[in-house]
Amino acid sequence: MKNSLILLSFIFIFSLNSSAQDKFSTKQGTVFFEANVPSFEPVEAKHENVSAILKNDGTFAALALVTGFRFKIALMEEHFNENFAESATYPKITFKGKIKDFEASKLTEEITEFTIIGTFSMHGKEKEVKLPVKVYKKNGIVYVSSQFSLKPEDFDIKIPSVVSKKIAEEIDVTVNLQLNKM
Amino acid sequence: MRNLKKILLALLIVLIGLFIGYNYLYHDHRDISSEEAEIKVNAEKLTKMFQLNEASTVLNKTVVVWGKITEIEDNTFTIDGKVHCTFKVLPASNKIGDSISVKGRCIGYDDLFEIVKLDQCSIL
Incomplete structure (x- = not known):
């Protein structure tokens, strides 16, 4: 009797522990950005291979390989890689942070707004940001989405004056992640 | 006149x-599926190339990689747990455990999952 009680409490503690360390992840997250200026060719790209890991306590990490951004116009993609993002030198864009007041196990199907505080690292520069995120959970999958703006100058990305009129000063970014339990 | x-x-x-x-x-x-691959290696070797700082020789290049399918998710295969391949349309006939060769464009090394990622893949 005593033994089984001990065993039971062990199982209980273990199960608590496992839920506290639950992880959700994806390798196929999408990031879309646009820097459109009216009446010029649209400057936009999509990435469908973004990796992300979210822990139960809101700890979050994401990684986008710069070369994976696809533009509609091939020349734009080449310029983006060679002149702006310099993907050969800086192959990754990463984000590390934590969602405030978050607990994945308490998520419901209702979309809830949270704030994530973290650091973007791109083009050899880092920037701390505070961004809004919308999160919900359905059939065990955690859905995370966010929309925000970034300035290329914050990451030391210089837009040559020849094309600066064709690229917006602020880049609008949309992130969509479907995180499966690991 | x-x-x-x-x-x-x-x-x-x-x-x-x-x-x-x-x-x-x-x-x-670029049409990756019709390009001649510059690098032809197994999944393990491709991952090693990144650990050995040879990234510049494979980044944005067309590569052929082979091994066994260890995971199928959405429109992607993972080969030998090391190389993640994204297809436009996933070939329906392949299943976990199959030995395959895939041609794709190498977009880099993902240190979150410790895998190499390929996009625009096709089965050889």
Whole structure:
């Protein structure tokens, strides 16, 4: 009797522990950005291979390989890689942070707004940001989405004056992640 | 008459210029599936190339990689747990455990999952 009680409490503690360390992840997250200026060719790209890991306590990490951004116009993609993002030198864009007041196990199907505080690292520069995120959970999958703006100058990305009129000063970014339990 | 010829010639030059300019600005995307692969290795070796700081030799290059399918998710295969391949349309006939060769474009090394990622993949 005593033994089984001990065993039971062990199982209980273990199960608590496992839920506290639950992880959700994806390798196929999408990031879309646009820097459109009216009446010029649209400057936009999509990435469908973004990796992300979210822990139960809101700890979050994401990684986008710069070369994976696809533009509609091939020349734009080449310029983006060679002149702006310099993907050969800086192959990754990463984000590390934590969602405030978050607990994945308490998520419901209702979309809830949270704030994530973290650091973007791109083009050899880092920037701390505070961004809004919308999160919900359905059939065990955690859905995370966010929309925000970034300035290329914050990451030391210089837009040559020849094309600066064709690229917006602020880049609008949309992130969509479907995180499966690991 | 001579004037007309000059005008026609000038027009032709302008048209050719426009044509070249347009083709430069709007040239097609690379077609990875028809490109000759520069690197042909197994999944393990491809991952090693990144650990050995040989990234520049494979980044944005067309590669052929082979091994066993260890995971199928959405429109992707993972080969030997080390190389993640994204297809436009996933080949329906392959299943976990199959030995395959895949051609794709290497977009880099993902240190979150410790895998190499390929996009625009096709089965060989």
